[in-house]
Structure formats: structure tokens, C-alpha cells
Amino acid sequence: MNRLPEPWGSRIDRSRPIRFTFEGKTFEGYAGDSIASALAASGQWVLSRSFKYHRPRGVLSMTGADANTLVQLPFEPNVAADRTPISAGLRVSAQNVNGSLERDRDAIIDRLGRFLPVGFYYRTFMGPRRDSWLKFWEPMIRRKAGLGVVDTTAPYRHFDKTHLHCDILVVGAGPAGLNAAITAAEGGADVVLCDENPEIGGSLTYGRHDPATLADLSSRLRALPNLRLLTGTVCNGWYEDNWLPLIQGDRLHRTRARSVILATGSIEQPAIFRNNDLPGIMLGSAAQRLIRHYGVRPGQKAVVLAPGDEGYCVALDLVEAGVSVMLVADPRSGGGAGPFEAELHGKGVAIQKAATIEAAEGTAGNRHLARVRVGGRWIECDLLAVSAGQVPAWQLPCQAGAKVGYDAATGSMTLTLPKAPVHFAGSVAGDNDLRGAIAGGCRAAAAALSQLGKAVVEDRSPTRPTATSPVHVLPIVANPKGRDFVDFDEDLQVKDLQNAVKEGYREIELVKRFTTVGMGPSQGRHSALATARIVAEATSRTVGEVGVTTARPPVGPETLGVLAGHHEPLERRTALHARHLALNAVMKPVGAWWRPYFYGDASEAQKAIRDEIMAVREGVGLLDVSTLGKLELRGPDAGAFLDRLYTMAHANQPVGRVRYCLMLNEMGSVVDDGVAYRMAEDRFYVTATTGAVARVYADMLFWNAQWRLRVDVLNLTGAFSGLNVTGPKARSVLQALESDIDFGRGAFPYLSGREGVVAGVPVRVMRIGFTGELSYELHCPSSLAPALWDAVIAAGKPHGLQPYGLEASRILRLEKGHILIGQDTDAITTPDELGFGWAVSKKKPFFVGKRSIEMRARLGQSRKLVGLQFPADAKNIPGESCLVLRGTTPVGQITSVGFSPTLGCAIALAYVHVDDSTEGSRVTVKCRNGQLVDVPVVAHAFLDPANARQEM
Amino acid sequence: MKILTCPMNGPRNIDEFQSFGPVRAEPDPDRTADTDWSRHLFRAENRRGIVVEWWRHVPSNYFFLAERDLVTNEIIRTFDASERRAQS
């Protein structure tokens, strides 16, 4: 019903009608229509209800930059109806309404406004009881909070994330941006030009301009292969070193530009008067966009507020689109507006000088504009096109470091150029007229090119024209009856801001926080300047002194989906992964690794784990230890390097021997342990714990960046795999394999290492004992690990060899009293607290942490790690992390606990007070259920304290 | 994303690097009093100004030094650790 004939409607394709629903009712628009334009074409002007007062709201800017047009889509809340295209069957609904959009029961709040002044919620809802807020008021307010609804069943979508590099990024394809991009590309730069709109041209596409201007720019642009154009793409922030997110639908281009030209244009400002929010009142540019982009007549009878030339152009456009223009109100008292005024006179349009809009009134329920008052006279109309001038789109410039100023003469915001390689062009730089914008674009390109060391081929920029007459600065006066909105998003009126100042919130940031001005979806686009003016007036300061609040990214709303993208979870697999799966292992993640937890049926976990433990104790087990950190240290100083890094002596360690190694940080706290196998005078093979190896490796390199010893550190964690063959029958299994290594007790004693070949696989074998049993740890190149595994399995078959998993391994080590770094230690554990004096060299002049543990020893030790053994019939077994108490004071905690099938009782490691740490002491432990239990302290190793089994 | 120019790998996004903090004095542990030793352990350079700090380029495991302004985040220069020794 409001659709204009062709050629109006550059974006729509009238051959492709599209049906969709709004609030359950079916509407029809054309391909290319936005939700708002299609609805407007059908006479549906109310799109939403406001945040606080639930007033009807409609089209304001047609740029997707205000809260008025936010609607709900099935899986997306808070979607801008004036930017989002319609699609077949799209279900659109209003949000934040109690009942329906037409009949919102919460509209009553609008009448109660005087009871709810600015910041009212800070002064009430506190009683009558201390918890009334939590129990009563907050739930009530939470029901009214928010706008759209999240659908927790929304399906997962794959968002795309990619990278883009260019010499010059031009943001905005209006006349300034187009000229900048073309000039830069003609100068040989590699240029990306982006614009949020579906087409290039900016104001050339909806303003009163000669179509030839755009056609010419468009053809020049198309001839440039080094100019990449991204339409429908928002540059949504500026970050350090010209790093910019370009968002193109569901795709994020993480963009790096050597230089940036911001031609982001300006934001037309609404006027402030009573009922300035009624549907039917819109920015002049919004009316033009409706007409030219969508072929939608924005009203039947219009009044235009025209404080400058732009308003006159809007009036002319309206006349041409068949709208009856009842009056053009020009607040300027004298002077001619030049040719536009004459043209309007010629079309019989009345112009009233020194006039402004004093108030508006709506139809029933304020559902649409009915009339406006100009010079005390009410004029019937259904459209009011307003403009209170432009402010430069300051968000991106400010993020790049520009500072906002204010030119009182023109009533406009100004921007300084930032230090970063960023340039401005067009109305963002204050060049509001076409010739100025074109010249500005060329100038910015020349500046960017010269910064990049490229010459401008040809200066096509026209000379800068003299400034046109400035837009009249409309005064802001509070209406005694209010409803003169400064911030539509937050329903804030002039008096709200004035009252905030009266309360003492005089700084602009405090006004923002107290009133929430500028905190809504439009982030102050339409309110920042007016707010600054009101606060300046109320605090007797200048607008420049008051300033605007910080413009933080993003520029416009962006989905979490496009930011998150899609990221596969990092996963690392040992070379034996498929072998474990074939053996029906239950796999568990350990960091990025997946490891066998146990082998067998998930429903019989306890039995499987117990069987695995008993197999190791009584026969032989096989554990994939490939996730262990493996580092090779090579070079003449390798021994000296280890001496500095670890607490034990390694420089004098004989070739072929394996030593425990304990790493401290500078504070003297235990950070890692492992073993070091000296393979040659200049070569050590060192293990580190699975979780710590990345850090240990980095720390080794860091220390050596300072020490500069002649040593190379190679991280072999992935390159080598490890198999631990352990149990009383381990030797028999290995001796059954073809090998050049003598696994005999005398030839290969405990804590020694051998290189050789086992079953055709080159190996490094170490006799160490994490389980407390006779153990050989076989390390080999990872590609050969499956072959070695198969050979060991085959050789072990007659001996009942059982592969075992992580859980059995944890119990086995606990039975032996071996600690796990990170579980049995924390960030301040010293070797003394672990009873690891034996592992700390007293002779070495230096190792990392030495000075600190000596100092800490002098300061005194308060706790010690001990073993606790529970009676076989104990009812209460504390869990891990349960407290050890002295009286009621916590002195320590259980760090590891488990049921030992070997011992037939529960055992634990725990920190206890140092005075209670001798064997035979008893300590009190508080179980998770609050019960206290009294437990005897035992030696660290619950099993085989004399080490006969592992050294056999 | 900030750019950090690695002396070995050239300009890269700063997420390829790991900060190892400001360069610290290296007191002789045997000749340092307890209070000075704890100061060495716990107090790091944090002035609002330019600091020299250690960085690691993670993919290549190369350690180097950078002069950076802790207020503006401007990186003044980056250089190999051997240059520091030459200077001092």
C-alpha cells in the first residue's frame, strides 16, 4: 500500500515477492527488502516497544543502529529489522512485550513514569526485610529485564574465520571512501574496500545526487584488479597495529592493513521535543532510504524539520515521491537556503522560518504520529522527517586513538588524527558536502600512499570548496511534561540527565553510569552529543570539557558465533592409540592427550582396574607411557646444564646410569620430576611429567638463553614412545624377545639404562620403578612403537601380560608411596616437605631454587607429606582434599587416596603438621561427611619399603 | 592483534609469542642477604615506562629481548640476547 513505482527502490527485485510473518501475521515484500521496509510498505510502522516505558517505536534511522527496530527471529534475539533482509517463511516477532505488540499490558508503565525517576532503583526495593531484594524485588524486576529471548535449543552453526592482508583498508564505500580506494589502488597499493551496505555508493544511493557520479566511480573501481571490494561487510572495531575485524555475514575476516582510511561517514541526529519517539517520526535520511532503496513511501502527509540544506533535499524527495509536504520548519531566522528553497517554493511547499518542532502528539496509544506543533500551531501529519545535524561516526576513529572535540560555532563534534597509520575521509572528517568528501578521499589516499612509500599517480582531487552554511544548532530545552527523549534505547528524557547532575553525578562517565545513557544497543550514536550538551549546560562547562564517553569496540552489535568461529578441540594421540582401541580401552582425556583409563567393559571398571593392578603385582603389566615428556640434552655442557636445573648431581653421573631428577623453581618449590639417563658424555635423555613438559622445555631454553651453555635441548615427546613393562615377570618377557641387550639382573641393574635393539626396534631402556615392581621402560621412535608393542604383547602372552591403564597406574604408584607432581605437591611445596632431602645435592654450589630452600629451611617447616593407612574395616574413608586437623585448625590435606587391593585397605598421602609426621603418630582427618577419623601415620612406601621388588 | 617483530622470524602476531617478563638482575645467591633475595624473587619491574623483557617465539623456540612501553604498549625495539651482553 505504501510501495512507490519504479525507478524508486534500487535494492528490491519486484519480480521476486517473498512472504514472511510478523507477530503471526503474514506480510509480503520483495527480495532485497529489509524486514522494516517490507513492513512499512504494508503500513506496519510499529516494530517494537521501548525498554522502560513500553512505548511503541518504529523506524528511526534505517541503518540498523538503534534499538527501535530490534525484533526477534527464531534463533536470534535483538535483530535490527532495518538491516536484516527478509527471507521466505521468516518468522519475525516483537520482543519485550507483555501480551502483544499492539496491546502491551506493560504500556501502563508509561503512565507511571513520574514514580520512576532516574536511578529510582537505587533508592528503593530494599525492604521490608534484609533479603527482600533477593526474594521479592529482584525476581520481579528480572521478569521485566532484557529485550529478546534466547532459544536454548538453537542449532549449532559453523561460522567461518579467515585472514585478510592489504596495504590499505578503506572503510566505507561512500563518495569519500570510493575516491580514496580508487586513488590508492591507482597508486599501486593493494586495497580492500569494505562497506556494510549491500551496494557501494553510501549517500550517493539515497541522497539527492546526480546518478552519473556513482556510475563513474563504479566503472573506475571495476577496472582495478588490485582493489578488492567487500560489500555487506562491517568493520566492527580497530585494534592495535591496524588489526580489524571485518564481519561479512557469518564470516570474520581478521584483517591486517598497513594503513587504514576511515570513510565511515556521519550519523544524523534526532531532534529533541515532547513525544519525539512516535512511530512516523524519523530521520530525514531514513525517509530518503525508504524511498530510494526500497520504494516505500514513508508517509502521506509530512512535516520536515530542516535546520540545513539536507532537510530541504529531504522535502524535495518527499514531494517527488508523492508525499504531501505540509510544512518545512527551518529554525534559522534569516538567509536563503539557496536553490533548494526556491525549488520547494516552486512546488508550492510552505516554509516557515525561525520555527522548530515544539511537540508531537500521537494517535490512540501513541501508536503513530498524528500531529506536530510548530510555532504554537498544530499540523496534522503522519510523517515528521527530522534532523538535528550530523556527528562524525567517531567510534572507529576513537578506537584508533582520535580525540573528540567540539566546535561550538557549528555545534558539531570534531576528531583529531590519531598517531596510528589511520586517515579520515569524508563527513567523518567534517567534509559533509559531496565535493569536500571526494577531495577528502583523494587526500587521505595520497597521505596513506606516501606513508607506504608509494607515489600518487595523478592528483584528481578537486580543490576544496568553501564550506556550505552550517547547520543550525537546535537548542535543547526540557519539556515540563517530559517524554522528550535523548536516548531512545533507554527511554531517557532531558530531565533525567539534568537530575543526575543535581545528584552530584557531574562527570560524563558518572552521568552515563547513573542514568545508563548510551549503554543501550545504539551505544550513544543518537544521544552522545545531546547528552554532552545537556551536561555541559547543567554543570556550566563547555561541551569540549565535558566530552563524550569512551567509544569501546565493537562498533555495532556482533554475534558471539562469528567471534567464536569454529575450533576443533586440540587432541593428541600416542602412536599406540589404535592398539588401545583394539583392546577395548576406555579412553580419557589428560590435557590434550587421550589415554587408556583401563581396558575392558565400562560397566565393570572396578574389577578391571583391580585385575590390572594384581597383574602387575603378581605377573607382568604393560603401560603406554608415551605421553611422558622426553627431552634430549646434547652438547659438551649437558651435564653442567642439568646440574644447574635439577637438585641432584648429573655432571658426575656415569654413562649408562639413570638418576631421579627433581626440578625446583627459583622460589624453591617443587615443579617437576623425572629421570635422566646419561647415554653419552655429551648426551642425556630426560623425562618430564606429561602435564609439565611444555613448560619445562620452555624453561630450559629460557635459562639457557641467559646461561649460554653449550647445550642443545630437543623435545622428543612426540618423536619417541614409551612402554613400561613391569611386574615380577617383566624380565622373563623381555628375555623372550630378540635383542642385543642383556636384561639379566647383573648386566642391567636398577637405575641403569641401555641402548640396543628389541624385536628389530631400536630402543632406549631404563630400569626405573614407578610401580614398585621390577620395571623396564622401553623408549623407541614412535613409528616403531606399534611393532614393539605387538612384540611385547606376543612375548608376554605366556606370562599373562596385561596392558593396564591410568587408574591402575595411579594406585600402583600410591601403594609404593610415589608422589605425583601437581597432585601431591602445590605451588609452595619444598623438597623437605616431601621428605626428599635425599634428592637434593648438598655439594653442588648452585642449582635453581637452592638459595631459596636453604632460606626456607631456616625459616622453619610447618608441614610434611606422609602416608596414612586405614584399617581394613574402616567405615569412613576421607576423600582427596579432606582436611587434616590439629584440634579444629586445618594443618594439611589429603592429596591422594585409594583402596589398595594389594594391602586390602585404603591408603593415602597427606600433608600433616611436621610434629605429627613421624611414623606411628596419629592425625585427625575430617571426612567429606564431616566425620572425624583418627589415622596412623606410616612410612611413605606402603609396599615393599626396602625396595626389594623393584631392584630384584 | 599486536605485532611483535621477532629478530629471527620477522613481524608476527603477538599470540605467537610468550612473555617471560622483564629482565632481572642476576644477584649472586651466595652473596645476597635474605631480604634482598626475597626482593629478587618477588619484585619485578613494573614502572610506568619502558622495560626490557624476555620473549619467546613459540613455534621456533627462539628467545630474544624487547623494549616495550608498559603504558602505550609500543614496542621500541627487539634484539637478540647477545646484543645485550655486548652492551653491558
Place this chain on the structure above:
Amino acid sequence: MAASPVFPFMPGGAADGTRLPSGAVMLTDLTGGFRFGLKGGGSAGWLASQGVPLPAVNRLGSWRGTRVLRLGNEDILLLADGADSTLAELASTWHGATAPKGYSSWREEGWAWMRVSGPQAPRAMERLCALDLRADKFSAEDIAQTRVGHIEAVMVRSQAGFDVLFDVTASAYFARTVAAAARHCTDLLIDTEGHT
């Protein structure tokens, strides 16, 4: 009896069963390909003594049909690229040589070697790597030690696309990550109104 190696994408390997993308973006596993690397003091000197010309750090050279990757002053990797016998001969010479001769870097075991190719390979790489990989910015002689698909990697151009070397234990992850990137390349990425 020599055991036969199993690499991740081979039957029984850690990534067995993980599908490699093919078509516009193709991922090929070259991990079984012959490589030889030295690292640590003496590496560069020994290779030079064998007549291997050493490029500058992070540059690619060639020697008798192999590609020579200089990853650090004392960190050099040679990719056989079919010249297996040449490289095997060098490796065998090294094994028999006396120090100083550097140390094995075990890259043939520690690093997977995969190739991203196909007409959309550049598009896929833009998604996997933050570097500017256009030909005039990243040449055929350049080496990038960087991050590809969120993990540390070494990358060079190959005739067909890009060769990427990375932690072998992350092979299945890497294949899934490349596949996810490839899905987004099936529709051309930049809607350029006629330009690319």
C-alpha cells in the same frame, strides 16, 4: 629382523580412520617420506663439510634434489622429495662420522609432514594461518615457523600448495581442522563483484 614403521594415517596408526579432505582442498600425508635433520652444536659445520649449501635462517635451499630447510643456526632439515638415496647416503655418512657432527633432530619421528593442495588451498590456508601467504609476500624460498590450525608448525610452499610440518601426535586433529576450513572454501570466499 627390522620392524616396519606405522605412521598416523596408515592402518593401525594413531589417526587411522580419520578422513583426509580431498577435492578443492586436498590434504595429503607425506609423513612416511624420507627426511634427515640435524640440530645442536656442529650441525651446520658438518653439513657444510659434506657440500650441503646452507641457506640463511628461515630460507629454503636445495641440494642434489633435496630441499634444505634452515630452521635455526644449528637446526637444519633436509626433505628428500624423491631423492631418497642421496639423503640416505648422507644420513649413513653422518651415522658413521665422528663428532663434532651435530645431533639427530628426529624430525622424521616428531613431525608429521602433510601437504595442503588443490585449487582452493590458498583459501584454506587463509583460514588456518594468520600470515600473509600471497606469492609476493611469502615466496617459494621462504620458511614460516608459525601457527597453522592453532598449533605450532613449519610451513613452506610446494609446487602443489603448502607443506606443513607439525607435532605428529596431533595428526588426527590437524586433518579435522583442515577439513573444517575446507568446508568454508567450497563457496568462494570474497564476494568481489568481479574481483579477486
Place this chain on the structure above:
Amino acid sequence: MPLRLLKYGLSRDYPVSGDIPAAPDLKPSYDVVIVGGGGHGLSCAHHLSKYHGIRSVAVIEKGYLAGGNTARNTTTIRSNYITPEGIAFYKEAVELFEGLSQELDFNVMFSQRGQLTLAHTEATLRSFHARAEMGKHLGTRTEVVDQKAVEELVPSLNMDHGGALEILGGLWHADGGTARHDAVAWGYAAQASRRGVEIHQRTEVEGFEVVGDRVQAVKTNRGRIACGQVLIATGGMNYDVALMAGVELPIRCYPLQAMVTQPLKPWLHTLVSSVSLHTYLVQSSRGEIVIGGGSDPYQLYSTRSTLDMKEHLAEGAVHLFPFLQGVRLLRQWAGITDMTPDYSPIMGASPLQNLWLDCGWGTWGFKATPVAGKRMAETIAKGRVPDILKPFALERFETFRLLNEMGATAASH
């Protein structure tokens, strides 16, 4: 309808409360000069003036009132820490928050809807047990809950069953909540002002006159102020301000970033955080989802935001709640945190006799606002440090009496 609203509705003009009176000219001296007009300084001023009869107090603030970390934090309040000293201290903080609106006659909207911290690994779960056992022992409501209970508390969570980030359980802290951060500061400011405390905004400390072991005067851009006692409570500026008095603090500054979505109808009723994902979410009373995480990876004083942190936080949020993909982000920002080596604050004495410290808050300053102010006021008024603060002394770094809270951070601000 509450009476106060009637008063508004029935008065002809807006009834001005005058929360923040305009400051008079600086006087030549005050009994107490509080450097830093954030929550902590204002809370201390309130407690000094109300409970200790000390009203000659100047709060001096370089910028605008509570414009530093008080304005930039994500308002989590909780006491589920690791050390008994930390738990006891923050427990008192939570208790003070429970009565704070009444204390200030200003609604700080303390919304005690509980905090759920998620464990995706056995190691995290073990650390939760440690926190729960200590917390229960000291009388806080902190417990480890299993997968089923997690699903009941937040039914829309992606449990990732069988996945790499499967939720194995959680730490449920019923005492946890949020409050309106600005209101806390304004409420303290209004109360303190009413008792004669002067709040001087746009007043910057330029140095201290130190004679012997005492601060004689504070030098500001608006002149010299002689002082009886001085408190430093300047958030991310503590290191620098203390250094002007010759006091070197074991602090390093890191930006901490956060972001907020457009308002949504409330669906998330507790605070949810994930240790492994370094992400936490809470829905404000306006309906916005506030999302935060870990600190930046290198030292910096700049409150610039980064895209990478935003991407990281979005990734964490979308992993926990995949349906948030279509929700739009509105704003991101940063604050400067002063991190100590053990992640616990530094409170109490300095090497100077009349200079007191309220520093090193890291990411936990907001939640301590009432208790830090109360206890620092007690310290200043009595000239000695109360027992509850003693463990937080600066000297602990010389005696290795660290209060190790390093595991209590990650994403549980």
C-alpha cells in the same frame, strides 16, 4: 509500591538526594588522606566517619569517582577461596554485602544467586574438593556437586558428555552473587559525604613528603595536604603511587578484559565459570550477559581491548552455551589488575609508620570492598592491624608466608 516511589510520584519537583556533594576547596591538612576514590577508599572513608568518629578525611581521586577498577570489574562476590585466611576474609566480605543496602540506604542490588564453577578435569575437581572442604570447615556454603546436580542447576549447559571438555562436576557456592558495582561506590560516597568526608575528584597525587619514617604531606596537582595518616587504595596504580613514597611493592600490572551482550530476557540465574575454558558468564539485572576470563598474557597499563581476547571469551561462552552463537555482543572493556606473586592482596602496614596499604587485589578487589574498607578503617583508627588482616602483610614475601591462591583464579573473579 514502595513508599519511596510514592514520594517521587507525588512531589512536584524531582526530590534531590545529593548523593555526591560538590567538593569544597582542599584544606591544608586532614587527619586521614585516602589516595584513591574507588570502592575501597570510599568504603574506608565511610567506616572511618561512621564507626570511628574520624571525619577529617579527604578522599582524593585522579579521575572521576569510582572510575577505575570499581567501574570495570564484573561484580562477582564470593568466598570460595583456597587458604583459610582468604576464606575467612572473603566470608566477612559476603556477610557485609548481605546487609550493605541497609547499611548505605542505597540499593546495591546484592543478588546472591550462587556461583557454579565447572570442572572439566579430575585435577580441577580435586582442587574443588580442597576449596569445598576448607570452605565448609570455615562455615561458608561451598560444595562439590556431580554432573546431575550441575545439569539441574543450569539445565542449558553443554555437558559435552564423552568429549574433551566434558563437565565432570562443579563447585557450587550458594553464597556467591553479584552487586551493582557503581552503586556500592556511590552508596559509600554518599554516606561518607554526609558525615563530612570530602571527596576530591580530578585531584592527582604527585608525590609524598616523607620525613624519617613518616609521610608528612601529600603533594597533589591542587596543592599540598598535610596528613595524619595516609591510605593507598589506587587499584591498578598502587605500584606507582607507593613508589612515590619510596615503597616498592611486589606487584605486576596486567589488563583484565570483559565484555557484555545486548539485553536478553533472563535465562541464566547463577554465575557460571569454567576453569579450563578461562571463561565466566553472569546475567545482569538488565538482562545483559557479562562475560569475562583470565588476564592478558603480558604486563601492561593500557585499558585497550583486544580482538583476540574477545574471540577467546566468545569461544568459551559458545562452548558452554552453544545457543549463544546468535546473541550479539555490545561492548568490551578492560581494567588494570595489580597481581601479587601469591595472588593474595597486600593489606596493612608499609615501611612508613603512617602509610597504610590496601593493594595487590589482582582480580578480586570489588568483592572485598566492604571488608577491606571496614578493616582498613579499623587499622587506621587504632593504629594497629587486626588479626584478620595480619596474614596479608607485605612482610609475608620476606618470610615465605605466602597465601597461595593461585588456583583460585583462572576464571572465577
